Amino acid sequence: MGFSFGYPVDWRVQDAVDTLTLADVWDPAIDTDGGIREGAWVAEATGLVNLSSWPAGTRLILRKERPHPGAQLRFTDADGMRVTAFITDTAPGVIPGQVAGLELRHRQHARIEDRIRELKATGLRNFPCHSFWSNAAWLEIILAATDLVTWARLIGFHDHPGLARIEITTFRYRILHIAARITHGARQQRLRLDATWRWAAAIATAWQHIRTAFG
Structure with a gap:
């Protein structure tokens, strides 16, 4: 090592x-x-x-x-x-x-520093608790969230390189900030998006990619 x-x-x-x-x-x-x-x-x-x-x-x-x-x-x-x-x-x-x-x-290996920067932007920059074990749980949540976002980009936006490679702060604004809700009816699950959002079409396509990958 x-x-x-x-x-x-x-x-x-x-x-x-x-x-x-x-x-x-x-x-x-x-x-x-x-x-x-x-x-x-x-x-x-x-x-x-x-x-x-x-x-x-x-x-x-x-x-x-x-x-x-x-x-x-x-x-x-x-x-x-x-x-x-x-x-x-x-x-x-x-x-x-x-x-x-x-x-x-x-x-x-510069991508390693990129990942560390993303972790900091996700919440690793500061530990909010006084207890060691509470901060350990916080760390696990951050790692899980970062993994979920990474896989969402790789699977959902593979045909949109501009969205697949953006960092977490930009991803949070463009993708996660959209007004949306999941509805159920007629034995179907639907994702209803704000059609006026600039990246709504790409998000809808990514949703289908992710559902297909894990369906």
Whole structure:
């Protein structure tokens, strides 16, 4: 078991970026096909930042990249380059591509941070109770709700990519906020939706997809 997670770009990391830039030791980043990632470079800054509070063998990897067109620059950006950092305990030579390979692996797992962000937006940001077990129950409810929303998007909106990939806050507004009720009659179950809602047709189609999947 190992770790690889984001590290704050503080003044120590900014100093390391300046040192690496003066030494001209940045290597090109790579894409999943092994080709060069245009406008992105990586470097190791393990020896330039004090990591003594982390487990032995922890490494600090930096990436600088040209921001996407229209992106707002941050105060941590250096010379117009967006700088990000992560730490890992993966030893040298384990991942093909050395530092560039480590950065590629970390970037490919960005969806994990997306899921954590969704969990926080669902209620994980704050535990509301004083009791440990009450908060444990709260956590289970959040995980169950997130799973339900995820499966609803995958099953119900597979033919609407724009709705299948939206995050929970947008999903809550577009899908869950619609005025609707379930009615029963003539041995049938019906979902009555507000026809004026912009996404009503997509929601009706998703309802049928979900009923078919579990019918």
